[in-house]
Amino acid sequence: MESSSPMRLLLVLVLQLSVQLRAYTAPIEETFFRCLSVNSKLAIPLSSYYTPNNASSFTSLLDSTAQSLRYVGPKVPKPDIIFTPLGEPHVQAAVICSRRLNVHIRVRSGGHDYEAVSYVSQIETPFIVIDLVRLRGIDVDIPRKTAWVQAGATDGEVYYKIAERSKVHGFPMGVCTTIGIGGHITGGGIGSMMRKFGIAADNVLDARIVDSKGRILNRAAMGEDLFWAIRGGGGGSFGIILAWRIKLVNVPQTVTVFTVSKTLDQDGTKLLLRWQEVAPKLDDNLFLNVAIRPAPTGNGTSRTVTTTYRALFLGSRTHLLKVMEEGFPELGLTSQDCIETSWIESVLYMALFPNTTGLEVLRQVISSIPPGYFKAKADFVRVPIPESGLNGLWKLFLEEESPFMQWTPYGGMMERIFEDATPFPHRRGILFEIFYSTSWQKDEDPSKHMNWIKRLYNYMGPYVSSSPREAYVNYRDLDLGMNRNWKNATDYDLIEASAWGTKYFKRNFYKLLEVKSRVDPDNIFRHEQSIPPLLVKGQT
Numbered sequence: 200m201e202s203s204s205p206m207r208l209l210l211v212l213v214l215q216l217s218v219q220l221r222a223y224t225a226p227i228e229e230t231f232f233r234c235l236s237v238n239s240k241l242a243i244p245l246s247s248y249y250t251p252n253n254a255s256s257f258t259s260l261l262d263s264t265a266q267s268l269r270y271v272g273p274k275v276p277k278p279d280i281i282f283t284p285l286g287e288p289h290v291q292a293a294v295i296c297s298r299r300l301n302v303h304i305r306v307r308s309g310g311h312d313y314e315a316v317s318y319v320s321q322i323e324t325p326f327i328v329i330d331l332v333r334l335r336g337i338d339v340d341i342p343r344k345t346a347w348v349q350a351g352a353t354d355g356e357v358y359y360k361i362a363e364r365s366k367v368h369g370f371p372m373g374v375c376t377t378i379g380i381g382g383h384i385t386g387g388g389i390g391s392m393m394r395k396f397g398i399a400a401d402n403v404l405d406a407r408i409v410d411s412k413g414r415i416l417n418r419a420a421m422g423e424d425l426f427w428a429i430r431g432g433g434g435g436s437f438g439i440i441l442a443w444r445i446k447l448v449n450v451p452q453t454v455t456v457f458t459v460s461k462t463l464d465q466d467g468t469k470l471l472l473r474w475q476e477v478a479p480k481l482d483d484n485l486f487l488n489v490a491i492r493p494a495p496t497g498n499g500t501s502r503t504v505t506t507t508y509r510a511l512f513l514g515s516r517t518h519l520l521k522v523m524e525e526g527f528p529e530l531g532l533t534s535q536d537c538i539e540t541s542w543i544e545s546v547l548y549m550a551l552f553p554n555t556t557g558l559e560v561l562r563q564v565i566s567s568i569p570p571g572y573f574k575a576k577a578d579f580v581r582v583p584i585p586e587s588g589l590n591g592l593w594k595l596f597l598e599e600e601s602p603f604m605q606w607t608p609y610g611g612m613m614e615r616i617f618e619d620a621t622p623f624p625h626r627r628g629i630l631f632e633i634f635y636s637t638s639w640q641k642d643e644d645p646s647k648h649m650n651w652i653k654r655l656y657n658y659m660g661p662y663v664s665s666s667p668r669e670a671y672v673n674y675r676d677l678d679l680g681m682n683r684n685w686k687n688a689t690d691y692d693l694i695e696a697s698a699w700g701t702k703y704f705k706r707n708f709y710k711l712l713e714v715k716s717r718v719d720p721d722n723i724f725r726h727e728q729s730i731p732p733l734l735v736k737g738q739t
C-alpha cells in the first residue's frame with residue numbers, strides 16, 4: 200500500500216481539482232461572452248452585449264418592441280442576456296454557442312409577436328435574446344426590381360427606401376409599419392396589396408439564413424424544401440433569417456384611397472352581408488377591408504356598432520368609382536369620398552396615420568398604434584355569415600368595453616396560388632379573414648377580457664372554417680396550444696402540436712415537421728409554438 204501513496208496523492212489531487220472545477224460554474228453572462236469571442240470572425244464589442252447589470256439599458260431595450268404589455272413587467276420571465284449582433288458572424292457565433300453551452304436562445308427582429316415568444320420564454324430558463332435590431336440594412340436595386348433587406352428592418356423602412364428610389368415600385372406586406380421583416384415574412388405577411396400580388400412570402404426570391412449548425416446558407420445552399428419552409432412556416436423554427444431578397448412589384452403613379460363608415464342604424468348589417476359576397480370578387484386592384492368598433496348611438500344613450508370601410512385602389516378615382524358602381528353600389532361611394540395620392544402616402548393612410556404625418560415617420564419606426572394591454576385571435580371565413588349570425592355577434596361584441604375586429608378580404612391573387620405553394624395555406628375559397636382583439640387598462644383584471652374573447656371565439660365557431668379551424672401563424676395565439684415538453688417530447692406532445700400546427704398550416708404542417716427534423720433535429724430553434732422535430736434527442 201505504501202508504494203502506491205504517490206499515486207493516491209495524485210488521485211486525491213485530481214479528484215479535488217475536478218470537484219472544485221465543478222463547484223465553480225462561471226455565470227452564463229461570462230461563459231457565453233467568452234464563447235462568442237472565440238467563435239466569431241468579427242470582434243464582439245461589449246456595447247452589443249446587455250446583461251441585467253446594465254440595468255436601465257437592458258430593460259429599455261428588452262421592452263422597446265413590446266406590443267402587448269401583458270408581456271412586460273416584473274412577473275414576466277426575463278432573459279439573462281440580450282445580444283445585438285452587428286454583423287452576420289455574430290449571429291453564427293450565437294448559434295454555435297447556444298449549441299456548445301446548451302443554452303436556449305430566442306430570436307427577435309421587430310418584436311411584434313402577439314405572444315412575445317421572440318423575447319419571453321414561458322417554458323425554459325435561462326434564455327438569451329438574439330436581437331437583430333442593428334441588422335437593418337436595405338439595398339434597393341430598381342433596374343433589377345429587387346431589394347436585399349436585413350431581418351431587423353421594419354416594413355415601413357422598406358416601403359420608405361423603395362419609394363425614395365422609385366414612385367412606381369412597391370412591395371406587398373403588412374399594414375402596420377413597425378413590423379420586423381425577420382418575423383413577418385417568415386410567417387407570411389398579409390397587407391393591402393395581397394389581392395393583386397399575394398402575400399410577402401409569395402414575393403421572396405432568395406434569403407440568407409444561419410442554420411442550426413451556425414452555417415450561412417442562401418437559397419441554392421439550403422435547398423428548395425427549407426426555402427419553402429421559411430416562407431410562411433412561422434419564425435423561430437428553422438434558422439435565423441439574416442436577410443431576404445424581395446421582388447418589387449409595379450404600382451401606379453396615382454392610387455386612390457377612401458374611408459366610409461356606417462353604423463347599424465345606417466343599414467350596417469345589410470351592407471356587411473353584401474360586402475361578404477362581393478369583397479373577395481372585386482377587381483384585384485381593389486382592397487376593401489372593414490374595421491368594426493363600438494360607437495355611441497345618435498341619441499348618446501347607448502352603444503351601437505360602426506363598420507368602417509377603408510380601401511386602397513391601385514388606379515385612379517374615376518376608375519375606382521366605376522368598379523364600385525359595378526361591384527358594390529350599395530356602399531354609395533361618391534367622388535368626394537375618394538383621395539388620389541401616391542402609393543407611399545397610401546401606406547401611411549392605410550396604417551391610420553393622420554394625413555399631416557410626414558413620410559419620415561416610416562424611418563423613425565414610430566407606430567400609429569401605441570402598445571397596450573390586449574389579446575388577439577383570428578379566423579377565416581369560407582361561407583358568408585348569415586344575418587342571424589351577425590345579430591348575435593353584435594350583441595356579444597357590445598358586452599365588451601374596447602372590442603375590435605378587422606375583416607380582411609381575400610380572393611384575387613390569393614385564389615390563384617396553390618395551398619401548398621408555401622406553408623401559408625389560406626388560399627382558394629377563403630372569403631375573408633377576421634382579426635379579433637380586446638384591450639384594457641393597466642390595473643384591470645385581464646381574465647375578464649381574456650374570457651370575453653374566448654366566448655366570442657366559441658360563438659363564431661359555427662360560422663368560420665372548420666376541420667381544421669384555420670388560424671394565421673403571424674397572429675399567434677397560445678390558447679391554441681403550445682410546446683411544453685420539448686426535451687422529452689412524446690407522441691402525445693406531437694399530437695398536441697398537430698392541433699395548432701394544422702390550424703396554422705393545414706396539411707403543410709406535415710411537410711414542415713419533415714423539414715424541421717432534417718435541418719434542426721436537435722431543436723436548437725424552439726419556442727412555445729415552434730415546429731417540433733419528429734424525434735427529439737433524448738427520446739427513446
Ligand SMILES: Cc1cc2nc3c(=O)[nH]c(=O)nc-3n(C[C@H](O)[C@H](O)[C@H](O)COP(=O)(O)OP(=O)(O)OC[C@H]3O[C@@H](n4cnc5c(N)ncnc54)[C@H](O)[C@@H]3O)c2cc1C
Nearest residue numbers: 308309310311312317374375379381382383389434435440
Ligand atoms: C400592431 C401590429 C400590426 C400587425 N399588422 C400585421 C399585418 O398587417 N399583416 C400581417 O401579416 N401581420 C401583422 N402583424 C403580425 C406580424 O406580422 C407578426 O407579429 C410578425 O411575426 C412580426 O414579426 P417581427 O419580426 O416584428 O416579430 P418578432 O416578435 O421579432 O418575431 C416573431 C416570430 O418570428 C421569429 N423571428 C424573429 N426574427 C426572426 C429571424 N430573423 N429569423 C427567424 N425567426 C425570426 C421570432 O422568434 C418569433 O417566433 C401585426 C402585428 C402587430 C403587433
Ligand SMILES: *[C@@H]1O[C@H](CO)[C@@H](O)[C@H](O)[C@H]1NC(C)=O
Nearest residue numbers: 245246247248249252253256
Ligand atoms: C454593460 O456594462 C459593462 C460593464 O459595466 C460595459 O462594459 C458595457 O459596455 C455595457 N454594455 C452596454 C450594452 O451598455
Ligand SMILES: *[C@@H]1O[C@H](CO)[C@@H](O)[C@H](O)[C@H]1NC(C)=O
Nearest residue numbers: 464496497498499500501503
Ligand atoms: C337611442 O337610440 C337607440 C338606437 O338607435 C335606440 O335603441 C334607443 O331606444 C334610443 N334611446 C332613446 C332614449 O331614445
Ligand SMILES: *[C@@H]1O[C@H](CO)[C@@H](O)[C@H](O)[C@H]1NC(C)=O
Nearest residue numbers: 538539540544553554555556
Ligand atoms: C387632411 O384631411 C382634412 C380633413 O379630411 C382635409 O381637410 C385636409 O385637406 C387634408 N390635408 C392633407 C394634407 O391632405
Ligand SMILES: *[C@@H]1O[C@H](CO)[C@@H](O)[C@H](O)[C@H]1NC(C)=O
Nearest residue numbers: 684686687688689737738739
Ligand atoms: C420523459 O417522459 C416520461 C413519460 O412522461 C417520464 O417518465 C420520464 O421521466 C421523462 N424523462 C425525462 C428525462 O424528463
